[in-house]
Amino acid sequence: MLILGVIVLWIRVINFVRYNEALGRFISVVKRLISEISLFFALYVINLITFATIAESAFRDLNEYNTQYTGFKTLFYASFGDFNFDLIATGRLGKNFGISFLIIFLTINIGLFMSLFVSIITVLFGEF
Numbered sequence: 001m002l003i004l005g006v007i008v009l010w011i012r013v014i015n016f017v018r019y020n021e022a023l024g025r026f027i028s029v030v031k032r033l034i035s036e037i038s039l040f041f042a043l044y045v046i047n048l049i050t051f052a053t054i055a056e057s058a059f060r061d062l063n064e065y066n067t068q069y070t071g072f073k074t075l076f077y078a079s080f081g082d083f084n085f086d087l088i089a090t091g092r093l094g095k096n097f098g099i100s101f102l103i104i105f106l107t108i109n110i111g112l113f114m115s116l117f118v119s120i121i122t123v124l125f126g127e128f
Contacts, residue, residue, distance in 0.1 A: 014027055033120070033121065036120045037117075037120065040113075040116060040117055040120060043113070044109075044113055047108065047109065047113065048072055048075055048076055048079070048109075049068075049072065051071075051075050051105050052065075052068055052071035052072040052075055053068065053071075054101070055071040055074075055075060055101070056068050056071045058091065058093055058097070058101065059071075059088065059091040059092075059093075059098070060092075061091065061092050062087065062088070062090070062091055064087065065088075065091075075105060078102070078105065078106065079105075079106070079109040079110065083102060083106065085098075085099055085102060088101070088102050
């Protein structure tokens with residue numbers, strides 16, 4: 001019940017702030033961003049699930065990748081900078097495959113998805 005009350009309170013605050021000139025623009029930009037950002041995060045989660053499935057089948061002998069959930073969690077943390085090349089190089093498919101897998105994953109996530117995220121925000125902010 002408390003959570004519902006907090007949500008209703010924030011909705012009322014946002015509706016009240018929308019009439020302020022400076023904050024009204026910000027609220028309208030955020031409303032337009034929500035649909036684009038939700039689409040981005042859907043693509044990001046699909047990408048993480050795909051790579052977690054590959055990691056689960058390729059690195060089953062490592063504790064960080066032996067289930068779908070732990071593979072997803074490890075790759076999620078890796079996309080934010082917490083990765084270990086030494087650990088993944090000890091996989092059963094060899095050092096080259098493990099390091100190549102992690103480099104491809106990081107290139108796609110950091111290079112493409114994060115630049116896509118920044119460009120979405122830049123384009124929508126530029127319209128105002």
